[in-house]
Amino acid sequence: MWTRLWVPVLALAVLSHAGPAGPAARAAQSQPVKVGLAVGITGDISVYGDPIRNGFLLAFRQINERGAVRIDPILEDTxxxxxxxxNVFQKLIQRDQxxxxxxxxxxxxxxxxxxxxVQAGVPVVGVSNTAKGIPEIGATVFRVSAPEVLQIPKSVAVAKQVLNLQRVVVLYDNADDFTVSGYxxxxxxxQKNGIQVADTITFARGDSDFSAQLTKAKAASPQAIVVSALAREGTLLLIQARNLGITVPFIGGxxxxxxxxxxxxxxAAEGLIVGTAWVPSAPTAVNLRFYDAYRDQYKKEPNQFAAQAYAGAQVVAExxxxxxxxGAEDIGTQRSKIAEALKTIKxxxxxxxxxxxxATRDVDQPRTYVAVVRGGRFIELTPPK
Incomplete structure (x- = not known):
């Protein structure tokens, strides 16, 4: 499945606080530049893919409506x-160019x-890939998603202070690169924070019944349960844990x-603690405009993945x-120039x-957050002063 969406118009506002541009950068585009969107919008990761797709398309619509650049986004379902x-990367690289x-x-x-x-010299910007080693895949791989090696330390440290954590049980999906990296x-x-791990229990992506793992976790009498999982399994773990009478907080990746x-x-999600790159309440003008535009367009609240997708579209357009x-250059020139330009975005x-x-093409994001679910929504969690 593929979709091509392009709105040809003029002026640039989504690329706020952009760097200086020389005469070449101010030249009008004769053709739109094609950008592939590789998004899982079917299957068990659609809970991530839907907001990511929405964030991409919202950003590119605004960029095309207001911008001095024109982008032709080509959406493929992975x-x-x-x-x-x-398969999608092969199509985007070879067929769609x-x-x-x-x-x-x-x-x-x-x-x-x-x-x-990397082999084809195509720049890739990951917007939701947080496992260790993503930029190291190759010289054209970038990401705007704060890696878990930066997020998890903060969430563990804050949870330790808020919950006075001394003893936990860890559950993780041992069949996925991301969840293993998170574990x-x-x-x-x-270990660094001196928190005892009473037990470490595994499961696999696709499992649905976690009663054995959760019964074992409950028997260890932890103060919290730490989980590295994808959304489907994470949701089931929360529901089944509460049904088994487990009341301690979950700390998730x-x-x-x-x-x-x-x-x-x-x-069942109440009290869930996570490290996050974005919170709805961040009081910047760009975030408030994004939040309002997303709600107007899709009639629901954005989440972190939508915000990261929007940011990824911004940096590619920049x-x-x-x-x-x-847009008239040969595709090899377009790819190499975009890859080099991405390196200059600071x-x-x-x-x-x-x-x-x-310098290693990873995201530099000075401000990240720890959030907790209270009253049915994520809010920022801060330790007591």
């Missing part, structure tokens, strides 16, 4: 598997598909950063602007706050 992402790719949704998909883009970071941080988990788990592309205002890229 599904939830590694093979689907590989895109100049850059945004996506895929999962880190496990990125480890499989991103090397194809390893959690294990390191719990990035897979829990989705308001759909709150919707589906209901009261790279096109800085590269001075007209500070751009997005819904995530000011972000840029480090």
């Amino acid at each position: 599904g939830g598997g590694r093979d689907g992402a590989i 895109v100049a850059a790719i945004l996506g895929p949704v999962l880190s496990s998909q990125a480890f499989g598909a991103d090397p194809l883009a 390893r970071t959690f294990a390191e941080e719990l 990035n897979g829990f950063n989705d308001t759909n988990i709150i919707t589906r788990a209901g009261a 790279a096109v602007r800085r590269a001075g592309l007209t 500070s751009i205002e997005t819904p995530l706050g000011r972000i840029g890229f480090t």
Whole structure:
């Protein structure tokens, strides 16, 4: 499945606080630049893919309506598997001849598909890949999603202070690259913070009955349960834990950063603690405009993944602007110029706050958050002063 959406218009406002542009960068585009959107909008990761797609399309619509650059976004559904992402990357690179790719949704998909883009010289910007080692895949791989090695330490430290944590049980999905990476970071941080791990229990993506794991976890009498999981399994764990009479808080990885988990788990999600790159209440002008535009367009609240997708679209469009592309260049030139321009982005205002890229092409995001579910929504959690 693929969709091409382009609105040809003029002026630039979404690219706020953009860097200086030379005469070439101010040249009018004769043709739109094609950007591939590799998003899982079917299968078990659609809870992530839907808001990511929405964030991309909202940003590019605004960029095309207001901008001095014109983007032709080509949407492809990867599904939830590694093979689907590989097939989509092959189509975008070879058939559609895109100049850059945004996506895929999962880190496990990125480890499989991103090397194809690196080999072809296509810049890739990950907006939801938080596992360790993503930028190291290759010289054209970037990400705007704060990695779990930065988020988890903060969430563990805050949870320790708020909950006076001394003893936890850890549950993790041992069949996915992202969740295994998250587990390893959690294990390191719990040890650093002197928090005892009473038990470590595994499950696999696709499991539905967690009664055995949760019964074992309950027997260990933890003060909290730490979980590295994707949204589907995470939601089921929350619901089944409460049904078994487990009342202690859950501390989740990035897979829990989705308001759909709150919707589906209901009261079972209350008290869930997560590290997050975005909160709705961040009081910047760009974030408030994004939040209002998203709600107006889609009739629901955005989440972290929508905000990161929007930011990813912003940086790609800014790279096109800085590269001075007209859209008439050969595809190899477009790809190399965008890759080089991405490296120059050090500070751009997005819904995530000011972000840029480090020398290793990872995101530089000075402000991140810890959130807790209270009253059916994520709010910022801060330790007592």
